[in-house]
């Protein structure tokens with residue numbers, strides 16, 4: 499068979515982009531209508547592998563199509579210096595309108611720019627950045643561009659001083675000054691904590707917010723099924739349904755399951771059997787464990803982890819909060835605080851009255867397979 503069209507790699511464009519038409523509509527209206535529109539500065543938030551980078555790329559494509567210059571950076575140290583270098587590069591040049599054709603998330607035109615490190619006091623950095631932003635935007639508009647879109651990925655890692663400078667500049671140049679500098683940031687839900695810790699910047703709180711989250715069932719079906727239909731491949735409907743179910747609407751899981759089904763099926767003239775889907779699901783869930791659950795787990799506190807162990811120890815998907823309280827030997831108030839934290843981080847979700855479940859089943863199997871057995875003290879009593 500031809501090589502798989504699925505894209506089980508972080509940051510790569512999927513064969514079918516599902517469930518983002520609402521975001522696309524909001525951004526198109528905002529970027530066409532001007533700096534006062536709420537979505538002119540947007541924050542994309544979601545847990546690992548839910549499609550933030552791809553959505554950021556969608557925003558950049560859209561902006562380029564509307565005549566914006568686009569700048570993409572990761573929120574690593576020296577962000578302001580790197581953004582400044584990008585701005586200086588585009589100053590005075592008209593943006594070339596591009597047709598929106600994202601085959602890969604390549605961030606066109608974004609040759610990496612190495613910036614000289616700035617020394618000097620914070621106020622100087624701030625003033626300098628604001629003035630470069632303002633003059634670049636003005637000149638690029640004079641040269642015929644619509645404006646400049648700044649896209650910042652992994653924004654949960656931003657240094658608070660950089661956030662204050664970036665937010666302050668966008669506030670003054672764009673929101674107050676009316677110069678078309680648009681912004682889209684993308685990051686993990688822990689950005690909320692980061693913003694709470696910061697003083698002096700309400701910039702991110704004022705951005706329109708889009709949760710990438712899990713796709714709905716019809717969107718999941720579209721993302722998983724369409725590449726097979728487009729290639730005229732016949733498949734077991736029961737197997738496809740199990741694939742859709744197992745992905746739980748998680749974008750990375752959809753790509754991974756689709757990819758493994760494709761790779762396992764060698765003869766394009768034959769119908770893809772349900773058992774091929776089952777094998778692919780098993781492989782994909784294991785890889786989700788390594789690539790999604792493990793990195794999330796490592797970033798959680800000991801107490802968050804205990805909470806999740808209590809959930810993994812329970813035999814059913816819906817776990818009563820009373821069971822968690824008993825398992826971790828804490829009161830209801832403690833459990834409800836940690837439940838809220840973990841829901842915010844998109845690790846778990848509400849599953850009915852008094853119940854929670856993992857936002858993706860791969861978390862449960864990964865914890866069961868990888869966390870020390872003693873953490874599951876009471877597993878035995880349930881099985």
Ligand SMILES: Nc1ncnc2c1ncn2[C@@H]1O[C@H](COP(=O)(O)OP(=O)(O)OP(=O)(O)O)[C@@H](O)[C@H]1O
Nearest residue numbers: 505508509512516546547548549550551552749750
């Ligand atoms: N809307 C979508 N429909 C189908 N597949 C998608 C969609 N968005 C993203 N994907 C796929 O999901 C996977 C993860 O996408 P992406 O790298 O954008 O996630 P992310 O949230 O940025 O991840 P991370 O938290 O690691 O930065 C990729 O394989 C991508 O092709």
Ligand SMILES: [Mg+2]
Nearest residue numbers: 508509550551
């Ligand atoms: Mg990403």
